[in-house]
Amino acid sequence: MRFLGLFAVLVTGALLLYGVKDFPHYGAADSPANEGVVPRYYMENTMKDARVPNAVTTTLADYRGYDTMFETSVVFTAGVAIFAILRVFGGDRNRHHPDSLRIRGDQFRIIVGTTSRLLIAPIQLFALYVLAHGHHSPGGGFQGGVIIGASFLLLSVARNLGESLTRLPEHRFFTLGATGVLIYAGIGLLCLLLGHHFLDYRALQHVLPGVGPEMARSHGILGVEIGVAITVSSIMFAIYANLSTRGELKKGL
Amino acid sequence: MHFLNEHIIPFFNYWIYVIIMMLGLHAMIVKRNLIKKLIGMSIFSTAIILFYVSIGVNNGGDIQGGKPGETHGTIPVIEHELALEASHDPTKIDFRRYANPLPHVLMLTAIVVGVATLGVGLAVTQRIYRDYDSIEEDEILAKIAAAPSRQTDD
Numbered sequence: 186m187r188f189l190g191l192f193a194v195l196v197t198g199a200l201l202l203y204g205v206k207d208f209p210h211y212g213a214a215d216s217p218a219n220e221g222v223v224p225r226y227y228m229e230n231t232m233k234d235a236r237v238p239n240a241v242t243t244t245l246a247d248y249r250g251y252d253t254m255f256e257t258s259v260v261f262t263a264g265v266a267i268f269a270i271l272r273v274f275g276g277d278r279n280r281h282h283p284d285s286l287r288i289r290g291d292q293f294r295i296i297v298g299t300t301s302r303l304l305i306a307p308i309q310l311f312a313l314y315v316l317a318h319g320h321h322s323p324g325g326g327f328q329g330g331v332i333i334g335a336s337f338l339l340l341s342v343a344r345n346l347g348e349s350l351t352r353l354p355e356h357r358f359f360t361l362g363a364t365g366v367l368i369y370a371g372i373g374l375l376c377l378l379l380g381h382h383f384l385d386y387r388a389l390q391h392v393l394p395g396v397g398p399e400m401a402r403s404h405g406i407l408g409v410e411i412g413v414a415i416t417v418s419s420i421m422f423a424i425y426a427n428l429s430t431r432g433e434l435k436k437g438l
Numbered sequence: 439m440h441f442l443n444e445h446i447i448p449f450f451n452y453w454i455y456v457i458i459m460m461l462g463l464h465a466m467i468v469k470r471n472l473i474k475k476l477i478g479m480s481i482f483s484t485a486i487i488l489f490y491v492s493i494g495v496n497n498g499g500d501i502q503g504g505k506p507g508e509t510h511g512t513i514p515v516i517e518h519e520l521a522l523e524a525s526h527d528p529t530k531i532d533f534r535r536y537a538n539p540l541p542h543v544l545m546l547t548a549i550v551v552g553v554a555t556l557g558v559g560l561a562v563t564q565r566i567y568r569d570y571d572s573i574e575e576d577e578i579l580a581k582i583a584a585a586p587s588r589q590t591d592d
Contacts, residue, residue, distance in 0.1 A: 190467035198460040202453065210448040212497035212511065219496045219538050227540065228514060228533035232524040238516040240539040241546070249543060256547040263554035267561040322515060327550045399525070417550060424557035431564055 235386075235402035237320045245325060246406040246413075250384040254369050257413050261362050264420035268359070271432035301343035308336040316414050320403065326410035330417030337422040346426060346434070355426070355434055358419040365416025369409045376405075384409075451492035459485035470575040472563045476556060483552045487545045494541035496534065514539040 209216030218224075231243040245253050309332075316329030340349040353361075373384040381388035386405025387398040396404065426434055446453055462485060465478025496511040514536040516524060523530045563573055570578045 187468055190464065194460050194464045194467065197463065198456055201456045201459075205449050205452040205456065206445060208449060208452055209493075211451045211492065212495045214496050214511075214534055216493065216496075218493045218541070219534070223540055224536075224538040225533040228516075228536050229524075229528040229531045232516060232521050232531075233526070233528045236525055238518070238521045240514040240516070240536070241542050244539050244543045245546065253547060256551055259551050260554045263551075263558050266558050270558070270565050271561045323513065325546075327546055331550065420554065424554070424561075428557065428560055428564065431568065432561075 234399065235406060236399045237403055237406060239320055239322065239324075241323070242319050242325050242406060242410070246409050247384075247386065247402055250373070250409065253409070253413065254366075254373065254384070257366055257369055257416050260420050261366050261416050264359065264362050264423045267424055267427050271427045272434075273432045297343045301339055305336050305340055308339065309333055312336065312414075312418075316410060317407070319410055320406070326413030327417055329410075330414035331421060333414065333418035334421030334425075337418070338425050341422075341425065341429070346430060349422070350426065350434065353419070353422060355423075358423050358426075361419035362416050362423065365412040365414070365419070368412030368415065372405060372408050372412070451495075452489070455485045455489040455492065458488065461485075472566065472573040472575065473560075476559045476563065479559065480552070480556055483548070487548060487552075490541040490545050490548075494538035496537050511535075511537050513537060514542065 209218075213219070227240045227244050227248065231237055231240040235243050235247055237243045237247075312329045312332035314329075315324040315332060316326060319325030319329070337349050337353060340352070372386070372389075375392070376385045376388035377383045379388035379391050384405075386402040388401070389405050390396055390398050390401035393401055393404055459482055462478045462480070462482030465481065466475050469475055469478065512535060516531065516536075520530060566578065567573050570581050572578055572581070
């Protein structure tokens with residue numbers, strides 16, 4: 186089995202490397218991926234269509250809005266799946282409670298606690314910056330959401346899970362996860378109700394005061410990015426909380 | 439040396455992605471420990487991400503008269519002065535100056551979804567450990583074979 190597996194891997198690798206010789210050179214400007222009409226359209230029209238200089242953001246949330254909406258749904262579904270697989274109510278079935286995993290003693294609590302207390306607020310502020318500045322620089326909903334989730338993880342690791350669960354209880358982080366997807370799909374539905382296609386943010390010019398179709402698209406992108414960030418951050422914390430406590434959400438690390 | 443210059447250096451990103459991907463595949467196939475299998479899956483998806491991002495790189499290589507790395511392949515964010523003009527006239531933008539945004543978009547979502555699926559995989563592994571007291575594949579299979587009724591009850 187062991188040698189069979191190694192043999193299969195080596196054959197697959199050799200075939201893939203044999204195929205490499207037909208690929209374009211690294212960084213070639215005339216490769217099919219760089220020469221094609223798709224990057225050209227995205228780069229040239231991102232300012233004209235949506236007034237967003239960052240073509241990645243426009244592509245993510247506007248040109249390929251469906252893709253991102255269902256990616257967000259996948260993240261939410263993963264959170265629900267972990268809840269369904271792992272969550273235990275009441276601790277009686279828990280046979281393996283590793284006491285040794287818990288950090289004992291208070292000697293580290295001052296340094297770690299103070300450092301985390303100083304760090305968490307700037308981390309969350311930076312996350313909001315990354316989220317809101319995704320139009321003009323690298324950033325956006327996924328990145329901002331992950332950074333917010335990381336701040337909760339830092340609180341859980343530095344203090345304990347109960348501390349962060351009082352800030353963001355279980356019922357709330359699943360509500361937030363659903364809310365993010367709902368914001369995304371709701372903006373799409375609003376566009377539909379206003380007479381345009383689903384996720385065609387130009388429709389938002391009828392409800393947002395004083396904006397043209399281009400700025401309506403820009404604001405629509407920001408709206409869905411906020412939805413993505415809410416889902417990603419709360420589901421990241423849900424995954425950590427369930428995994429680190431074997432689904433008990435009690436003490437954890 | 440000729441082989442190196444001809445077949446490896448211009449394609450080094452593909453060589454690296456194939457090697458990393460085969461490492462992950464090997465871990466997924468051969469290792470018996472479920473956590474090691476999951477680490478292999480994570481390495482595998484990282485190789486895919488590397489592959490996608492590297493085909494989006496555009497450093498102007500192979501262009502007639504262009505020097506590699508000169509004004510090509512910056513991040514796909516349009517500069518401020520150019521952006522104001524481009525909002526009225528898209529032809530002002532030379533798309534060859536920027537990296538291809540599409541692989542970045544696809545991998546941006548793939549990274550987060552990869553973390554979520556890894557979380558689901560870890561949750562399944564924990565559940566298996568809770569029920570079978572082991573994360574070694576052969577031990578689990580032996581326990582299933584010893585007590586077939588175990589598969590149905592919880």
